[in-house]
Amino acid sequence: MQEYLPLFADAMLLTLFIGWIGVIISVVLGLIAAFIQYFKIPVLRQIIKVYIELFRNTPLLIQLFFLYFALPKIGLSMSPQVCGALGLGLLGGSYMAEAFRSGLESVDKIQSESALSLGMTKFQALRYIILPQAISTSMPAFVANIIFLLKETSVFSAISLMDLMFTAKDLIGLYYKTAECLVMLVVFYLIILLPVSIVGSIIERRLRYASFGD
Amino acid sequence: MQALGIDALFRGSNFLRLLGGLGVTLELSLISVIFSILLGIIFGVIMTFKNPVVKVLSRIYLEIVRIMPQMVLLFVVFFGTTRLFGWNLSAEAACVIVFTFWGTAEMGDLVRGAVTAIPKHQYESSYALGMSKAQTYYHIIVPQTLRRLIPLSINLVTRMIKTTSLVMMIGVVEVLKVSQQIIEANRMTSPNGAFGIYAVVFLLYFIACWPISLLAGHLEKKWSN
Amino acid sequence: MAELLKEELLRIEHLRKAYDNTVVLKDISLTVHKGEVIVVIGPSGCGKSTLLRCINGLEPIQGGKITLRGQEIDGNSKDIAQIRQKLGMVFQNYELFPHKTVLQNIMLAPMKVQKRPKDEVEAQAKQLLERVGLLEKKDSYPRQLSGGQKQRVAIVRALCMNPEMMLFDEVTAALDPEMVREVLDTILELAKAGGTMIIVTHEMSFAKAVSDRVLFLDGGEIVEEAVPEKFFSDPQTERAKRFLRTFEYDAVKHHDI
Numbered sequence: 001m002q003e004y005l006p007l008f009a010d011a012m013l014l015t016l017f018i019g020w021i022g023v024i025i026s027v028v029l030g031l032i033a034a035f036i037q038y039f040k041i042p043v044l045r046q047i048i049k050v051y052i053e054l055f056r057n058t059p060l061l062i063q064l065f066f067l068y069f070a071l072p073k074i075g076l077s078m079s080p081q082v083c084g085a086l087g088l089g090l091l092g093g094s095y096m097a098e099a100f101r102s103g104l105e106s107v108d109k110i111q112s113e114s115a116l117s118l119g120m121t122k123f124q125a126l127r128y129i130i131l132p133q134a135i136s137t138s139m140p141a142f143v144a145n146i147i148f149l150l151k152e153t154s155v156f157s158a159i160s161l162m163d164l165m166f167t168a169k170d171l172i173g174l175y176y177k178t179a180e181c182l183v184m185l186v187v188f189y190l191i192i193l194l195p196v197s198i199v200g201s202i203i204e205r206r207l208r209y210a211s212f213g214d
Numbered sequence: 215m216q217a218l219g220i221d222a223l224f225r226g227s228n229f230l231r232l233l234g235g236l237g238v239t240l241e242l243s244l245i246s247v248i249f250s251i252l253l254g255i256i257f258g259v260i261m262t263f264k265n266p267v268v269k270v271l272s273r274i275y276l277e278i279v280r281i282m283p284q285m286v287l288l289f290v291v292f293f294g295t296t297r298l299f300g301w302n303l304s305a306e307a308a309c310v311i312v313f314t315f316w317g318t319a320e321m322g323d324l325v326r327g328a329v330t331a332i333p334k335h336q337y338e339s340s341y342a343l344g345m346s347k348a349q350t351y352y353h354i355i356v357p358q359t360l361r362r363l364i365p366l367s368i369n370l371v372t373r374m375i376k377t378t379s380l381v382m383m384i385g386v387v388e389v390l391k392v393s394q395q396i397i398e399a400n401r402m403t404s405p406n407g408a409f410g411i412y413a414v415v416f417l418l419y420f421i422a423c424w425p426i427s428l429l430a431g432h433l434e435k436k437w438s439n
Numbered sequence: 440m441a442e443l444l445k446e447e448l449l450r451i452e453h454l455r456k457a458y459d460n461t462v463v464l465k466d467i468s469l470t471v472h473k474g475e476v477i478v479v480i481g482p483s484g485c486g487k488s489t490l491l492r493c494i495n496g497l498e499p500i501q502g503g504k505i506t507l508r509g510q511e512i513d514g515n516s517k518d519i520a521q522i523r524q525k526l527g528m529v530f531q532n533y534e535l536f537p538h539k540t541v542l543q544n545i546m547l548a549p550m551k552v553q554k555r556p557k558d559e560v561e562a563q564a565k566q567l568l569e570r571v572g573l574l575e576k577k578d579s580y581p582r583q584l585s586g587g588q589k590q591r592v593a594i595v596r597a598l599c600m601n602p603e604m605m606l607f608d609e610v611t612a613a614l615d616p617e618m619v620r621e622v623l624d625t626i627l628e629l630a631k632a633g634g635t636m637i638i639v640t641h642e643m644s645f646a647k648a649v650s651d652r653v654l655f656l657d658g659g660e661i662v663e664e665a666v667p668e669k670f671f672s673d674p675q676t677e678r679a680k681r682f683l684r685t686f687e688y689d690a691v692k693h694h695d696i
Contacts, residue, residue, distance in 0.1 A: 057372065057423035058416055059379035061390060066412045069397075073219065073409035113497050114534035118548035118600060119524035128547060132538045147281060154285035158383060165285055165383075178297040182290050186282070193281040 004171055004184065011167040012188045018084045018161070019153040019192070023146055025089025030096020037097070038104045048097070055094035060152050063087050068159040080161045084153075092149045099145055103138025104130065136207040143200035150193055164188050219406030223414060228396050232411075235392030236418050242306065242381065242388070243374040246313035250374070251367060253314065254321020261326040272322070279319035285380050287312045292384045309381045313374060320370055328362040329355075365434035372423040372430075379419075389415055445472035448508060448604060448635055449494070455502030456486070456493055456659075463489045465659040467503070471604070476630045477637045478646040478667070481656035482682060487639045488531075490656070491606045494637070495528050507603075524552060527597030527605040531612050533589040535581040535596070541568070542577040545596045553600065560599065567595040571625050587618030591625055598629075605629065605636040612641060623649075643686055647671050655679045 033048045055063065068083040078086070107130045115125035157166035168185040172178050223229050261272050292308040295301045303311075332355055340350040382391040393415045397407040404410070449471040456464040463486045471477055479487045492498045494505055496514035505512040512522055535544050545564040549555050568574045571591040581589055590610055597605060607626060611619040623645045630636065630649050640646055646653060646667065653670040655663040655678075663670065663679045674680050 053424060053427075054420060057376075057427055058419040059376040061379040061382070062412065062416050062419055065390070065408075066416055070409040070412040073406040108534075110530060110532070110534055111536070114528075114530060115536075115548075116497065116520070117495050117523055117526070117528035117530075118596070119520050119552040120548060121520050124551060128551065129536055133536075136538065151281070151283040154283035155380065155383070165289070168289060172293055178293050182294050182297075185286055185289060189283060189286050190281070197277070197281050 004167075004177070004180070007167050007171070008164065008184050008188050011162055011164045012192065014161065015153050015156065015163045016192060018081060018156065018163075019088065019150045021085040022088025022092060022153070023149050025085060026092025026096050026145070026149060029089060029093025030100050033093060033097035034100030034104060037101050052094040052097055055091050056098075060087060060091050061155050061158055063091060064155065064159050080156075080159045083159055084156045084161050088149055088152060091152065092145060095145045095148065096142070099138045099141035100134070102141070103134035106137045107133045139204050139207050143196075143204055147193060147196055147200065150196060154189075218410045218413075219404045219408065220410030220414065222396060222400035222404035222407040222411060225400060225403070228400075231392050232389060232396065232414070232418070235387065235389035236422065238386065238388040239375065239378045240422065242309055242313070242386070243371065243378045246310050246317055246378075247371050247374050249310070249314040250317025250321050250370065253318040255325050257318055257322030258325020258329065261322060262329050276319050276323060279316050284312060284316055284377055285383065287315065288380060288384055305381060305384045305386045308384065309378070309386060313377060316377075317370060317374060320373075321367060324363060324366045324370075325359075328359045328366075331362060332358055361437040365430045365437070368426060368430035368433070372426045375423055375426075376419070389418065445474070447471075448473050448475075450506050451494070451503070452505075453503035454490075454493060454500060454505060456489055456498060457501050463659050464493070467659075467661060469654070469661070471635065471637065473603075473635055474633050475635055476649055476651045477654060478650035478652070479637060479639045479654045479656055480641070480643070480646055480682075481662075482685075485656045486659045487656050488608050491528070491608045491637065491639055495523060495526055495606060520552070524548075524600050525603045527600060527602035529590070529593050529597055529605070529607050529610050531609045533581070533586070533593045533613075535589055535593055537581050540578050540580055541573070541584070541592050544581070544592060545599050548596070549599050564595070564599050567598055568592075570628075571595055585618060586614045587621045590614065590618075590622045594622070594625055594629075603635065605634060607636060607638040607640070609639050609641065643671070643683075655682065657682070 033052065036044045036048050064083060064087040067078065067087050068080060071078070111133070112122075112125045112130055115129040116122070120128070153163065154165050156163040157169065160166070164185055168181045171181045223232070257272070260268060288308060291312050292303060292305060295303045295308070336354055336358065337350060340354045345353065378388065379390055382388055382394075385391075387395075393411045397411050400407050447470060449469075451467055451469040454464055454467040455462070467490065469477075479490065481487050489498060493500050494512065496512050496519045499514055507522055507525060510518065510522060513519065535541075536547070539547065542561070542564055545567070546557070546560045549560040549563075550557060565574060565577065568577055571594070573588060573591055573595070576584060576588060576592075581592070584592065594605075594610075610626075611622050614622065619642065623642065626636070626638065627645075627649055638646070638649065648667075650667045653663075653665055653667050654661055655670065655674075655676075657678050663674060663676045665675070670679070671683070674683060
């Protein structure tokens with residue numbers, strides 16, 4: 001068992017690395033998409049809508065296949081690492097966009113009017129009044145999305161990334177160490193996700209909109 | 215068309231095979247969804263009990279489902295049962311077991327959420343009108359719970375369809391696996407098959423899921439007040 | 440004679456406001472002088488809240504002109520934020536910022552908008568809170584306050600910008616009856632201290648006590664304008680008479696004494 005530990009550890013680092021890069025891409029994409037929708041920017045808004053619907057209604061696996069196997073046919077080749085991070089980022093962006101948008105929309109319009117009536121500019125109202133409330137409202141969805149995305153990394157082996165699933169499958173196939181490998185697989189995914197889950201619930205509890213003042 | 219490799223689709227019965235693969239995907243999803251909804255309702259109602267043991271157990275169950283990738287569960291069930299119990303579990307059966315295990319937790323949480331979201335006043339005002347407990351549930355509580363629940367459970371269907379794509383990784387021949395086979399078999403005549411075929415599969419998934427998402431969104435909006 | 444000395448603050452000329460095809464304000468003209476208290480009353484949907492929102496540049500207008508000390512108020516102009524600093528607005532549902540404490544709510548705009556030093560703002564905020572009897576609540580969050588307390592904080596928040604004029608939009612409409620008094624007393628005190636204000640309200644006895652001039656709005660136009668003593672005892676128009684009657688009840692039981 002000990003001899004496989006380094007293999008799993010390497011695989012976990014790869015999973016973590018690509019997973020979190022994917023999460024970062026998804027946050028950036030999601031924020032851009034949410035603002036475009038919130039401010040109803042013409043044309044871009046329709047494009048974003050199509051993007052969100054396409055990526056929310058298809059599995060990551062086919063998105064990755066498309067990036068990794070199909071795009072090279074039209075001259076766009078990317079390494080499995082880039083495909084993994086980009087695919088996860090694109091999928092996540094469509095989920096994050098919805099989380100951020102509904103957070104923004106949950107803040108009543110009159111809250112920003114009240115800020116404006118105090119002489120704030122639109123930008124100040126957004127920064128000091130709308131965003132803080134929107135962020136705390138979208139926190140539960142945000143955390144759930146991060147967990148969802150890190151779980152989705154488990155399909156990376158399909159585009160030949162040597163991630164945890166790949167390693168486990170490989171070792172099962174080669175040495176029939178099924179039980180050991182499955183235990184490792186579970187343990188390493190717990191190492192990846194349990195901290196996120198715990199930190200997430202703590203942040204959620206502290207930031208929850210309703211609990212200002214508790 | 216040739217350059218994009220869609221031509222491979224129209225060779226022989228390829229397109230029909232692809233649709234057949236999609237059929238497998240939808241069938242596995244549907245079976246898992248039905249089990250999940252039935253078991254999830256039971257689980258959800260159980261979770262509304264204030265028994266501490268029930269609380270801890272269901273918390274653990276929900277947390278496992280929340281943080282373990284379905285892919286890992288699929289591996290554990292598919293490879294693990296063979297190893298531990300010597301069962302020769304088919305990949306399809308493993309898939310239904312895992313997705314039901316996952317779906318039941320999701321559905322149960324939705325049911326619990328929908329039941330506990332009904333404000334106490336609704337019960338009280340119904341009792342104040344002289345309704346019995348049974349009448350209160352039948353006329354007031356259950357209809358409101360369903361209105362919250364139905365759009366969310368419809369969404370579970372699309373998530374199930376998307377998640378079913380994982381089963382190709384344990385060897386079930388569904389739409390993705392079929393598409394790989396078609397691309398492989400037509401590699402000489404349609405070297406760009408990967409582009410056309412995967413684009414079509416992408417769209418097939420979209421066509422399967424999007425209308426369901428729209429329906430869920432529509433119902434949610436319609437029933438939100 | 441005294442009228443002549445009064446300094447003109449706000450001037451509204453032929454204001455017209457419409458949503459699509461429905462006209463909300465037809466042709467409103469009004470001049471407000473420094474130190475004047477104007478009360479606007481009228482049935483629901485007569486456009487009185489919209490009038491206040493127009494004055495604060497929160498609603499685009501379709502005709503006419505609103506000026507504050509000669510400076511035009513236009514929600515899309517660059518100077519609007521600067522003009523709004525001179526107009527303190529208080530809303531029906533308080534609109535305190537839920538993620539900030541009472542003191543933070545009050546100090547945010549003076550510090551970020553007017554760039555005043557923190558010490559000075561804090562001293563003023565505390566002094567104003569003291570005046571409305573809420574100093575001990577300075578570190579509370581809005582949701583820990585009662586409706587009446589929230590509304591008094593909202594008034595302080597607007598006052599801390601040192602506005603030239605206050606706009607009160609049905610500030611007691613969302614309050615429980617026993618809390619109405621504390622908020623109205625606060626406004627009465629401001630009026631006594633010489634503050635300029637436009638008040639939209641449904642509280643008739645308060646309107647009578649606080650105002651220099653009563654504006655009766657109906658169907659988007661000013662139907663009657665008079666000093667309160669005259670308006671409430673001897674309204675000139677049929678519409679005003681009918682409106683005032685809705686606040687009275689005829690006894691249905693007769694008791695011999």
